Amino acid sequence: MSRKPQSVSKRCLVVTSASLVFLLTLTISAVILLAVFLSRSSVKHVTANATSGSTADTKDDICMTKECIALASRITQYMDSSIDPCEDFYHFSCKGWIDQNVLPRDRTSMTITDVLQDNALLKLKRLLEADDMPPERGYIIKAKDFYASCVNHVHDTRGYKPLVDLILKDFGGWSLADDHWNESAFDAEAMVARASSHFVSTVCTFSVTVDFRDDKVRVLKLDQPTFILGERLESLNISRRNYYRQIMAEMAAMFGVKNETVTAELIDNVMDFEKNLSMISAIQPYGINNPFTISQMQQRYLSSAFDWKKFFVTVTSYPEIGIQNLTDSEIIFRGPNAYFLALKTLLLQTSKRTLADFIVWRVILAYKLIIDYNNLDPDRYKYVPWLPDNEMVCLETMAFYNNMKYATNSLYAINALDVEDKILVSDLIHRIQATFNATVNQASWLNDYERQFMKEKNGNMNISLFYWERMYNATVLEEYYYNMSFNRETFLENVALLNKESFYVMLRQLRLVNRNVWNLLPIQSNAFYNEFRNSMDLPEGYLQPSIFDSNFPDAINYGSVGNIIGHEITHGFDSNGINYDKDGAGFTWNQSFTDVFNNRTRCFVDQYNSFIVKGVNKSAYEELEMEDSSQKKILPGINYTDHQLFFISYAQRRCTLIKSDELSRQLDSSYSPDQYRVLGPLQNSVDFARAFGCTAGAFMNPVNKCVLF
Structure with a gap:
C-alpha cells in the first residue's frame, strides 16, 4: 500500500x-x-x-x-x-x-480496538470459568452455566435431534418433510409470530423499540427481514446457491423426508421465494421510522394472504406476555413502505405450502448454525462468513449478541471498573x-x-x-433472568429458552416505562x-x-x-x-x-x-x-x-x-x-x-x- x-x-x-x-x-x-x-x-x-x-x-x-x-x-x-x-x-x-x-x-480486518476487545473477552473468560464464590448472584451463576453449555457443546453427540424436537414442539414439524401436510390448517400469522418469538426474521423483523419522539414510550417496530448468511440470496453465485440448497436438503433428510424428487421441487420453491423476498428489500432498510397505527397497516397492507392486525394481536397476547389491550390506534414503527407494498403482492402470489416451508426453514437454519459452529469444516462451510474459534464465539455471543449479554457484562463491570x-x-x-x-x-x-x-x-x-449504575443493579438483572435456568449439557435448549424468555421480556416493555435502554x-x-x-x-x-x-x-x-x-x-x-x-x-x-x-x-x-x-x-x-x-x-x-x-x-x-x-x-x-x-x-x-x-x-x-x- x-x-x-x-x-x-x-x-x-x-x-x-x-x-x-x-x-x-x-x-x-x-x-x-x-x-x-x-x-x-x-x-x-x-x-x-x-x-x-x-x-x-x-x-x-x-x-x-x-x-x-x-x-x-x-x-x-x-x-x-x-x-x-x-x-x-x-x-x-x-x-x-x-x-x-x-x-x-x-477476519477481514483487525484494529488495535479489536485487540482491546479480545483482551476484554479473555478477561471475561477467566471470570466465567472461575469457581463460584458464595454468595454469588443468581444471574451470574446462570451466565456461568450458559457459558459452560456453550463450550461443552462441542462434545454433544445428539446431533440435530434437539433441533428436530424443537421444531416438532413449537411448529408441529416441517411441512417440507410432511407428505400429509394440511393446507387448511395453516395459520401464517401465528407461524410468523412463533418464529419471531425465537428472534428469527421471516417475512419481517419484529421488535419493541424506543419511540424516538419520546424516550419514555415503547412502540412496536416492524421492519423488513434480515438474511442469516449475511447476503441476499439473489446476490449469491451459483456455487453458493448450490451450497444453500444442499444444506436445506440435508436438513429435510433429518426430518425423515422420503420423496427426494418432490422435496427438491419444494426446496426450489422456498429458494425462489427467498430470492424474491430479498429482491424487494431495500438496500439500506434500517434507520427508517415511519409511525403507523395498526389500523393504517391494515388499510394499506392487508391481504387475504396475511392479516397484520391478527399478527400483532397474536404475537403480543402469549400468556407469558399478557398484553390484552392492543387497539387499532397502537403505534407501529414501520420500515420501508415500498417493501411492505411489494410483500403484499408477493404473498398473494405464493402458495401456503411454500410460505410454511420457508418460515420453518428460517428457524431451522438459525439453530442449525448454532449447532454447527463448533465443528465447522473449512471446506464444507467456506461460504459461511465466519469460521470461529469455539470459546471465542461463545464469549462474543454472550457479550454482544444474545441476551446473556446483560449478565456477562455485569460480571465484567463488577470486576473491571x-x-x-x-x-x-x-x-x-x-x-x-x-x-x-x-x-x-x-x-x-x-x-x-x-x-x-x-x-x-x-x-x-x-x-x-x-x-456504572445499571450493571450493578442486581435486582433488575435477577428479575430479567428469573424464569431462566440453564443445563450445562444442553446448549441448544438453553439458547431456545433464552430467546423465548428474552422475547417475552421485550414485549412486556411495551407497557412498562424504563428509561434505562442499554444501547x-x-x-x-x-x-x-x-x-x-x-x-x-x-x-x-x-x-x-x-x-x-x-x-x-x-x-x-x-x-x-x-x-x-x-x-x-x-x-x-x-x-x-x-x-x-x-x-x-x-x-x-x-x-x-x-x-x-x-x-x-x-x-x-x-x-x-x-x-x-x-x-x-x-x-x-x-x-x-x-x-x-x-x-x-x-x-x-x-x-x-x-x-x-x-x-x-x-x-x-x-x-x-x-x-x-x-x-x-x-x-x-x-x-x-x-x-x-x-x-x-x-x-x-x-x-x-x-x-x-x-x-x-x-x-x-x-x-x-x-x-x-
Missing part, C-alpha cells in the same frame, strides 16, 4: 451523506479535543521534525511505573521512525504494529464540553440564537459512563451517540492499559480516549445530529442557517477526507505556556514532545490490518478506512504541522484546508 494513498483516495471522491456525517464529526471533535489538550499541556512548541529526536524537558519527572514503561515500549514498537511523519503519518505511527501482527483467518478511571474520564468529558462551548462562542458565522441552541444541547447531553455494553470497545435521546455511552472496553490509564501522561489519554469521547459528543452537531434539539426531538433550521452550514461543508465534498482540524486559538497557547510543568509525566526512552505524543496516540488507535477486498468494500461504502481517518484530520491541522515541523505543501501539510467552526 502506497504511503501516499492518492490513487486509492481518488476512488473515494464521491462523498455520500453518511460519509459527510463522519467527516464533520471528525472535524468538530478534532478541534475540541486538541484545544482541551493544549489548554492542559505544559510543553513548549517544538518545530523540529520528529525524526530528529526532540528531547523532553529535563525539569519533568520521568515516569518509571510499570504502566509507563510498558506504554513507552508499545509506542516505540508500533511506530516506524524511518518514515517521514510529514509525508505519511499513518505508517509513521502504525507500520511497526502492522508488520508485527497477522490477520486472523476468520476502576473508580479512579471513572473520575478522570468524567473530568475529561466536562473539559471537552466546556471547550466545545468556547469554540461555538468564537464561530463568527453563528448568531446568538444558534450559539445558544448548540450550547444548551451540549449541556443537556445525557452521558452514561460504563453503565451499549461495557465489554464493547465502541462508544455510541444516540441523536434521538441526545445521549452518549462509553463502555469500559476502552479503558484498558493499551489505550487508557489514569497513570498515563495526559498526551496519551487525550489523544486516545479523549478522541473517542470528542468524536461521539460531536455527533450531536454534525450534518445529521444538528437536526435534533437538546431533548432529541426533530428540529428544522431556517433557510439562512442551512445555506451557510451547507456552504461551509461543501469543502469536504470537494476534497474527500479533507477533514477540519482548525488551529487552536491564541489564548489556548498562551495558557499552555503559562501552566506549571512540574507535575508532567515523561515516558522513559521516548524522544517526542507531548504535542507529538498526542498526535501519535491519536493515530495509533487507528492502526489496522485489512484485506484488499475489505478495503475495496469500505472505499465503495460510506465507511472511511482507518488510514484516512488519521490522514484526513491531520492534513488539515495547523498544529500537527507545527508539532512535526512540516513544510507547507508537504503531503501532511497541504496549503488548502477546510474549516467548519
Whole structure:
C-alpha cells in the first residue's frame, strides 16, 4: 500500500451523506479535543521534525511505573521512525504494529480496538470459568452455566435431534418433510409470530423499540427481514446457491423426508421465494421510522394472504406476555413502505405450502448454525462468513449478541471498573464540553440564537459512563433472568429458552416505562451517540492499559480516549445530529442557517477526507505556556514532545490490518478506512504541522484546508 494513498483516495471522491456525517464529526471533535489538550499541556512548541529526536524537558519527572514503561515500549514498537511523519503519518505511527501482527483467518480486518476487545473477552473468560464464590448472584451463576453449555457443546453427540424436537414442539414439524401436510390448517400469522418469538426474521423483523419522539414510550417496530448468511440470496453465485440448497436438503433428510424428487421441487420453491423476498428489500432498510397505527397497516397492507392486525394481536397476547389491550390506534414503527407494498403482492402470489416451508426453514437454519459452529469444516462451510474459534464465539455471543449479554457484562463491570478511571474520564468529558462551548462562542458565522441552541444541547447531553449504575443493579438483572435456568449439557435448549424468555421480556416493555435502554455494553470497545435521546455511552472496553490509564501522561489519554469521547459528543452537531434539539426531538433550521452550514461543508465534498482540524486559538497557547510543568509525566526512552505524543496516540488507535477486498468494500461504502481517518484530520491541522515541523505543501501539510467552526 502506497504511503501516499492518492490513487486509492481518488476512488473515494464521491462523498455520500453518511460519509459527510463522519467527516464533520471528525472535524468538530478534532478541534475540541486538541484545544482541551493544549489548554492542559505544559510543553513548549517544538518545530523540529520528529525524526530528529526532540528531547523532553529535563525539569519533568520521568515516569518509571510499570504502566509507563510498558506504554513507552508499545509506542516505540508500533511506530516506524524511518518514515517521514510529514509525508505519511499513518505508517509513521502504525507500520511497526502492522508488520508485527497477522490477520486472523476468520477476519477481514483487525484494529488495535479489536485487540482491546479480545483482551476484554479473555478477561471475561477467566471470570466465567472461575469457581463460584458464595454468595454469588443468581444471574451470574446462570451466565456461568450458559457459558459452560456453550463450550461443552462441542462434545454433544445428539446431533440435530434437539433441533428436530424443537421444531416438532413449537411448529408441529416441517411441512417440507410432511407428505400429509394440511393446507387448511395453516395459520401464517401465528407461524410468523412463533418464529419471531425465537428472534428469527421471516417475512419481517419484529421488535419493541424506543419511540424516538419520546424516550419514555415503547412502540412496536416492524421492519423488513434480515438474511442469516449475511447476503441476499439473489446476490449469491451459483456455487453458493448450490451450497444453500444442499444444506436445506440435508436438513429435510433429518426430518425423515422420503420423496427426494418432490422435496427438491419444494426446496426450489422456498429458494425462489427467498430470492424474491430479498429482491424487494431495500438496500439500506434500517434507520427508517415511519409511525403507523395498526389500523393504517391494515388499510394499506392487508391481504387475504396475511392479516397484520391478527399478527400483532397474536404475537403480543402469549400468556407469558399478557398484553390484552392492543387497539387499532397502537403505534407501529414501520420500515420501508415500498417493501411492505411489494410483500403484499408477493404473498398473494405464493402458495401456503411454500410460505410454511420457508418460515420453518428460517428457524431451522438459525439453530442449525448454532449447532454447527463448533465443528465447522473449512471446506464444507467456506461460504459461511465466519469460521470461529469455539470459546471465542461463545464469549462474543454472550457479550454482544444474545441476551446473556446483560449478565456477562455485569460480571465484567463488577470486576473491571476502576473508580479512579471513572473520575478522570468524567473530568475529561466536562473539559471537552466546556471547550466545545468556547469554540461555538468564537464561530463568527453563528448568531446568538444558534450559539445558544448548540450550547444548551451540549449541556443537556445525557452521558452514561460504563453503565456504572445499571450493571450493578442486581435486582433488575435477577428479575430479567428469573424464569431462566440453564443445563450445562444442553446448549441448544438453553439458547431456545433464552430467546423465548428474552422475547417475552421485550414485549412486556411495551407497557412498562424504563428509561434505562442499554444501547451499549461495557465489554464493547465502541462508544455510541444516540441523536434521538441526545445521549452518549462509553463502555469500559476502552479503558484498558493499551489505550487508557489514569497513570498515563495526559498526551496519551487525550489523544486516545479523549478522541473517542470528542468524536461521539460531536455527533450531536454534525450534518445529521444538528437536526435534533437538546431533548432529541426533530428540529428544522431556517433557510439562512442551512445555506451557510451547507456552504461551509461543501469543502469536504470537494476534497474527500479533507477533514477540519482548525488551529487552536491564541489564548489556548498562551495558557499552555503559562501552566506549571512540574507535575508532567515523561515516558522513559521516548524522544517526542507531548504535542507529538498526542498526535501519535491519536493515530495509533487507528492502526489496522485489512484485506484488499475489505478495503475495496469500505472505499465503495460510506465507511472511511482507518488510514484516512488519521490522514484526513491531520492534513488539515495547523498544529500537527507545527508539532512535526512540516513544510507547507508537504503531503501532511497541504496549503488548502477546510474549516467548519
